[in-house]
Each structure stands twice: as C-alpha cells, then as structure tokens.
Amino acid sequence: MxxxxxxxxxxxxxxxxxxxxxxxxxxxxxxxxxxxxxxxxxxxxxxxxxxxxxxxxxxxxxxxxxxxxxxxxxxxxxxxxxxxxxxxxxxxxxxxxxxxxxxxxxxxxxxxxxxxxxxxxxxxxxxxxxxxxxxxxxxxxxxxxxxxxxxxxxxxxxxxxxxxxxxxxxxxxxxxxxxxxxxxxxxxxxxxxxxxxxxxxxxxxxxxxxxxxxxxxxxxxxxxxxxxxxxxxxxxARGIGGLWTEPGDRTPDALARLLGRSRADVLCALGEPAGTSTLAHRLSLAVSSVSEHLSVLRAAGLLTSRRYGHQVLYERTPLGIALAAQEA
Incomplete structure (x- = not known):
C-alpha cells in the first residue's frame, strides 16, 4: 500500500x-x-x-x-x-x-x-x-x-x-x-x-x-x-553489493605489478568515495601510508577529492575506474 x-x-x-x-x-x-x-x-x-x-x-x-x-x-x-x-x-x-x-x-x-x-x-x-x-x-x-x-x-x-x-x-x-x-x-x-x-x-x-x-x-x-x-x-544505499568484499579479493594482479600491491589495493577499495581513515581501517594500513598513496594516485590523475562534512572524500576518475576494472 x-x-x-x-x-x-x-x-x-x-x-x-x-x-x-x-x-x-x-x-x-x-x-x-x-x-x-x-x-x-x-x-x-x-x-x-x-x-x-x-x-x-x-x-x-x-x-x-x-x-x-x-x-x-x-x-x-x-x-x-x-x-x-x-x-x-x-x-x-x-x-x-x-x-x-x-x-x-x-x-x-x-x-x-x-x-x-x-x-x-x-x-x-x-x-x-x-x-x-x-x-x-x-x-x-x-x-x-x-x-x-x-x-x-x-x-x-x-x-x-x-x-x-x-x-x-x-x-x-x-x-x-x-x-x-x-x-x-x-x-x-x-x-x-x-x-x-x-x-x-x-x-x-x-x-x-x-x-x-x-x-x-x-x-x-x-x-x-x-x-x-x-x-x-x-x-x-548505493554500493551495498560490494560492502563486505575485502580489497585483496578484487585487486587485479597486473595492476598490483604496475602500481605496487598496497597502492593498487587503495585504488580498488574506492568503489565508493571514502576518506583516508576509512581506507586505512578497511585495508589494515597506517593512515600515513594511505595518505601518501592517495596523494600519488591523485597526482597521476587516477583520483579526485572533495570535502564532505568533517573529512575529504576520494573517488576514482574515469581512468582510475578503467584501471581498477581490469580482470585479475
């Protein structure tokens, strides 16, 4: 009704x-x-x-x-x-x-x-x-x-x-x-x-x-x-289908060889926009390491960022999406 x-x-x-x-x-x-x-x-x-x-x-x-x-x-x-x-x-x-x-x-x-x-x-x-x-x-x-x-x-x-x-x-x-x-x-x-x-x-x-x-x-x-x-x-909410997927399960090996495993995991973990501390928690990495990876990926044109509330959210650009979508 x-x-x-x-x-x-x-x-x-x-x-x-x-x-x-x-x-x-x-x-x-x-x-x-x-x-x-x-x-x-x-x-x-x-x-x-x-x-x-x-x-x-x-x-x-x-x-x-x-x-x-x-x-x-x-x-x-x-x-x-x-x-x-x-x-x-x-x-x-x-x-x-x-x-x-x-x-x-x-x-x-x-x-x-x-x-x-x-x-x-x-x-x-x-x-x-x-x-x-x-x-x-x-x-x-x-x-x-x-x-x-x-x-x-x-x-x-x-x-x-x-x-x-x-x-x-x-x-x-x-x-x-x-x-x-x-x-x-x-x-x-x-x-x-x-x-x-x-x-x-x-x-x-x-x-x-x-x-x-x-x-x-x-x-x-x-x-x-x-x-x-x-x-x-x-x-x-959008994206709940991948909510409980672990990043390591979806990072293509070819991308890991290109960017390094941790940096590739960060890129692939951004199926939905997220902040530094959230990614660090999700990937079991130090906040400082995730911050460095995000800066490099952003400088390479694979990510964009914008402020929302109390944090900065990062999301993939079309190029970042295409790289993360490669088959493992």
Missing part, C-alpha cells in the same frame, strides 16, 4: 540528507531476524556470529512486526547530518513514557500475540522502564553488531549522500527521487512511496523531509514517522 507525503514550497526548501547510526543499529537487529535480508550481509553475519547470539533481542523483535506499525521513538530521525550514536540514544532515553506507551501499544497490536505476551504486558504496564530497557538493548546491539564496522558503513553512507547531493544539484528533486528508487514517485506536489506497510497520508506542513540512506534497510524503501517527528524516507 502507498505512503503519501504532500509538499508545499517551503517543504521543498527543507529537504535534507542525514545519516543515523541508531537507525542502522535497529535495522541490523531487524535484519538478524529476517532471513530474506541476509543475502548481501552474510559476511557480516558470520563476523558477529557468537557475540550477537549472546544478546536477548526478543523485546525489540516483539516491536518489529513484518507488516504493521513500528515504534518511532526507538529510532527518531536524526537532528543533523552527522549525529553520533551517543547523541541519538540519549534522545531515546529521554522519550516521554506516554509517547512510548502509545508507540509500543500500536506495534504490539500488529504483532501476532503481542498484546497478550508477558513481555508486551510488562512494557505497557511500565513504559518508562520499557524505554530504558529498549535503549539498553539498542546500545548493546550497537557495540556488538554495528560499531566495529561503523567506519566501513559510514563511508558507504557518506558516499551515497555525496553522490545524491550532486545529483540533486544536477537534475532536481523529481528526477533525484527516480534515481534513488523506482518505488518513489512524484506528482502534483506529492511524493508517493509504493510498497510500504499500510496506507498513510501526511501533509508535511513546512517540516520538510529527511532523505536517509541505509545499509540494512535493503531491499525496502521505508516512508515513515508520525507527528511530532519530521517525515523521512529511508532507502537502500
């Missing part, structure tokens, strides 16, 4: 991109319990393995029905483009118990047996305690499942935002939506998100819209957030 967002002129001026480590955390929790989502993320699942098995995520899963309402308060839209997990989880802990109770009740009503379950009854009886319990579980999930991989995930998400920001400047909002997903349609100042749960319509009323790429939302496009939260559209 479709999700309709009705814009006026002021809303178009308030469209922004954002990243949310908290969103990725709760979607990682959901992905763990959704086998249909595992395809791209099997390497990640193997890595978190036993550590994730030690978490009791049942209370969170109880509020994540396959079809139906999911609580907004456990992952509110981020206030800025570079919000930290600590900032976001502090916002969850500050949720008003009455707001949380309404959210929890709506989610339990859409979960088979949710309202009759012991865990569901406990949450409804003491929503203030439930907020803290759910925040504790999200914090544990962050530390075990997402934080160790956050530099890699953040690089992919930032690259997506950089790409789509550039596309917005080049082609405008309507065509950008089509680039993001075929599930997004624009007509008569209304954005329709097809294939979402339920049939929902919301007038933005000057609040604007948050566009948020997600690694773990694949393959869904999610239109969400009831008032008082700002409306948002969450969509699968």
């Amino acid at each position: 479709p999700f309709h967002l009705h814009f006026d002129e002021s809303d178009l001026l308030r469209v922004r991109f954002a990243l949310s480590p908290l969103w990725e955390t709760q979607e990682a929790v959901r992905t763990l319990n959704r086998p249909a989502r595992h395809g791209y993320h099997l390497p990640w699942l193997r890595r978190i393995g036993q550590d994730a098995a030690g978490l009791d995520l049942t209370p969170l899963w109880l509020l994540m029905p396959d079809a139906g309402y999911n609580p907004d308060f456990i992952c509110p839209p981020p206030l800025g483009p570079l919000a930290t997990f600590a900032e976001e989880i502090a916002g969850v802990r500050a949720t008003d118990p009455a707001t949380a109770r309404a959210d929890i009740e709506a989610a339990l009503a859409d979960t088979p047996g949710g309202l009759r379950s012991d865990a569901g009854r406990r949450m409804l009886a003491d929503p203030g305690r439930a907020v803290q319990q759910l925040a504790d579980l999200l914090e544990q999930a962050w530390h075990v499942m997402v934080e160790p991989h956050w530099p890699r995930l953040r690089a992919l998400l930032e690259a997506d935002v950089a790409f789509h920001s550039r596309r917005l400047a080049e082609v405008g909002f309507e065509r950008l939506l089509g680039d993001i997903s075929p599930q997004l349609r624009w007509a008569d100042s209304t954005l329709t998100v097809a294939g979402t749960r339920g049939n929902h319509s919301r007038v933005l009323g000057g609040q604007g819209l948050v566009l948020m790429p997600s690694v773990f939302a694949w393959p869904d496009v999610i239109g969400g957030y009831e008032a008082p939260w700002q409306p948002a559209v969450i969509y699968p």
Whole structure:
C-alpha cells in the first residue's frame, strides 16, 4: 500500500540528507531476524556470529512486526547530518513514557500475540522502564553488531549522500527521487512511496523531509514517522553489493605489478568515495601510508577529492575506474 507525503514550497526548501547510526543499529537487529535480508550481509553475519547470539533481542523483535506499525521513538530521525550514536540514544532515553506507551501499544497490536505476551504486558504496564530497557538493548546491539564496522558503513553512507547531493544539484528533486528508487514517485506536489506497510497520508506542513540512506534497510524503501517527528524516507544505499568484499579479493594482479600491491589495493577499495581513515581501517594500513598513496594516485590523475562534512572524500576518475576494472 502507498505512503503519501504532500509538499508545499517551503517543504521543498527543507529537504535534507542525514545519516543515523541508531537507525542502522535497529535495522541490523531487524535484519538478524529476517532471513530474506541476509543475502548481501552474510559476511557480516558470520563476523558477529557468537557475540550477537549472546544478546536477548526478543523485546525489540516483539516491536518489529513484518507488516504493521513500528515504534518511532526507538529510532527518531536524526537532528543533523552527522549525529553520533551517543547523541541519538540519549534522545531515546529521554522519550516521554506516554509517547512510548502509545508507540509500543500500536506495534504490539500488529504483532501476532503481542498484546497478550508477558513481555508486551510488562512494557505497557511500565513504559518508562520499557524505554530504558529498549535503549539498553539498542546500545548493546550497537557495540556488538554495528560499531566495529561503523567506519566501513559510514563511508558507504557518506558516499551515497555525496553522490545524491550532486545529483540533486544536477537534475532536481523529481528526477533525484527516480534515481534513488523506482518505488518513489512524484506528482502534483506529492511524493508517493509504493510498497510500504499500510496506507498513510501526511501533509508535511513546512517540516520538510529527511532523505536517509541505509545499509540494512535493503531491499525496502521505508516512508515513515508520525507527528511530532519530521517525515523521512529511508532507502537502500548505493554500493551495498560490494560492502563486505575485502580489497585483496578484487585487486587485479597486473595492476598490483604496475602500481605496487598496497597502492593498487587503495585504488580498488574506492568503489565508493571514502576518506583516508576509512581506507586505512578497511585495508589494515597506517593512515600515513594511505595518505601518501592517495596523494600519488591523485597526482597521476587516477583520483579526485572533495570535502564532505568533517573529512575529504576520494573517488576514482574515469581512468582510475578503467584501471581498477581490469580482470585479475
């Protein structure tokens, strides 16, 4: 069923991109319990393995029905483009118990047996305690499942935002939506998100819209957030097919002989734009070594760079793309 967002002129001026480590955390929790989502993320699942098995995520899963309402308060839209997990989880802990109770009740009503379950009854009886319990579980999930991989995930998400920001400047909002997903349609100042749960319509009323790429939302496009939260559209980030591929698995031997193994690995690791520290973490190299390799590759015309937020992102030029695409 479709999700309709009705814009006026002021809303178009308030469209922004954002990243949310908290969103990725709760979607990682959901992905763990959704086998249909595992395809791209099997390497990640193997890595978190036993550590994730030690978490009791049942209370969170109880509020994540396959079809139906999911609580907004456990992952509110981020206030800025570079919000930290600590900032976001502090916002969850500050949720008003009455707001949380309404959210929890709506989610339990859409979960088979949710309202009759012991865990569901406990949450409804003491929503203030439930907020803290759910925040504790999200914090544990962050530390075990997402934080160790956050530099890699953040690089992919930032690259997506950089790409789509550039596309917005080049082609405008309507065509950008089509680039993001075929599930997004624009007509008569209304954005329709097809294939979402339920049939929902919301007038933005000057609040604007948050566009948020997600690694773990694949393959869904999610239109969400009831008032008082700002409306948002969450969509699968570009490049997740190669997210968990190790650079050494994709560096052609001929290119390694030409440039040297480490420098070739740096070039091939830039399937999506990334910064120096992210590449160093991904390749297990010193930041100083990666910085030197990036400078040489840029001087040779194989890379370009631009500033995004707190860091400089590097990406391959057409020549760099052609060299990295050679068969191993």
